[in-house]
Amino acid sequence: MSILLLTFSTYSLAQITDAEKDSLYIQQVENHKNPDKVLHAEPLYIDLIRDLGARKGEKEWNLGLGLTDKLKFDSYEALIEYEWAPIDRLGLEVELPFTFYSPVNGTERDSVPSNLLNSIKVAVQWSFFVSEPMATSMALGYINEFELSEFRNFGKPFTKGNVYNPFFVIAKRWGNNFHSLIYTGPIIEQNFSTNKIHTTYDINTSFHYMITGTRNFIGIEFNKTFDHGDFDMTMRPQMRLGIADNLLIGIVAGIPVSRENERLSSFVRLIWEPGHHKK
Numbered sequence: 001m002s003i004l005l006l007t008f009s010t011y012s013l014a015q016i017t018d019a020e021k022d023s024l025y026i027q028q029v030e031n032h033k034n035p036d037k038v039l040h041a042e043p044l045y046i047d048l049i050r051d052l053g054a055r056k057g058e059k060e061w062n063l064g065l066g067l068t069d070k071l072k073f074d075s076y077e078a079l080i081e082y083e084w085a086p087i088d089r090l091g092l093e094v095e096l097p098f099t100f101y102s103p104v105n106g107t108e109r110d111s112v113p114s115n116l117l118n119s120i121k122v123a124v125q126w127s128f129f130v131s132e133p134m135a136t137s138m139a140l141g142y143i144n145e146f147e148l149s150e151f152r153n154f155g156k157p158f159t160k161g162n163v164y165n166p167f168f169v170i171a172k173r174w175g176n177n178f179h180s181l182i183y184t185g186p187i188i189e190q191n192f193s194t195n196k197i198h199t200t201y202d203i204n205t206s207f208h209y210m211i212t213g214t215r216n217f218i219g220i221e222f223n224k225t226f227d228h229g230d231f232d233m234t235m236r237p238q239m240r241l242g243i244a245d246n247l248l249i250g251i252v253a254g255i256p257v258s259r260e261n262e263r264l265s266s267f268v269r270l271i272w273e274p275g276h277h278k279k
Helices: 002-030
Strands: 059-069 073-087 090-103 119-131 136-148 159-174 178-191 197-210 217-227 230-244 247-256 265-272
Touching: none
Parallel strands: none
Antiparallel strands: 059 073, 059 265, 073 090, 090 119, 119 136, 136 159, 159 178, 178 197, 197 217, 217 230, 230 247, 247 265
């Protein structure tokens, strides 16, 4: 009986300690200072422009590396981005995404796309609703991509098109550990040489479990695209780990539901928050 009581007491203490850890960490993010901000788990592949409810002075560098099996060739992606909040609840971002291609299975090099700096990407995000009691945040944003020519024809022309992408985000934390998020909006591509417009619609949903008392999480993204009657979805299980107080790494796997265009993929995101200090 004494052993059972001791075991029960130890278990109860551990549960209380875990709950206190979660509560303290959430308070560190949300009640550190004004304005209000809710702790949300941000997806790693389709990431946000800045934290929802961003506070003035926040900033972050991201370095991303990815590999996708495109059946006849491999696609390597790399990106560098900088995001910051010049004022409360407003996030800005500049990103340079690169893509490099390598033929496989005897594919001729001429049939593989040319390496390129995809675009110069600029974005803005405004968190118009932040409620700590409801653990909910909402934001509107806009991404503009100036599409560039391939390296083999670089500068002929310099910009070959433009991508317009308004979007809406809603995120909810359920209790202390569970997080959900919806990121959706149209992607409108304009080709300058033909002046043709091509529109698709994205709905990205994500679910995460944040490990007690840390910024580490495990979760999954569902990246869905509707394109004139065609539907594609890629599932992206993922995890984020804290390496240091201001350095995080995110690891993502990509599993397409239909393999008509690609097979498996992987992606790694390194996140550095200069000026971030644990309180």
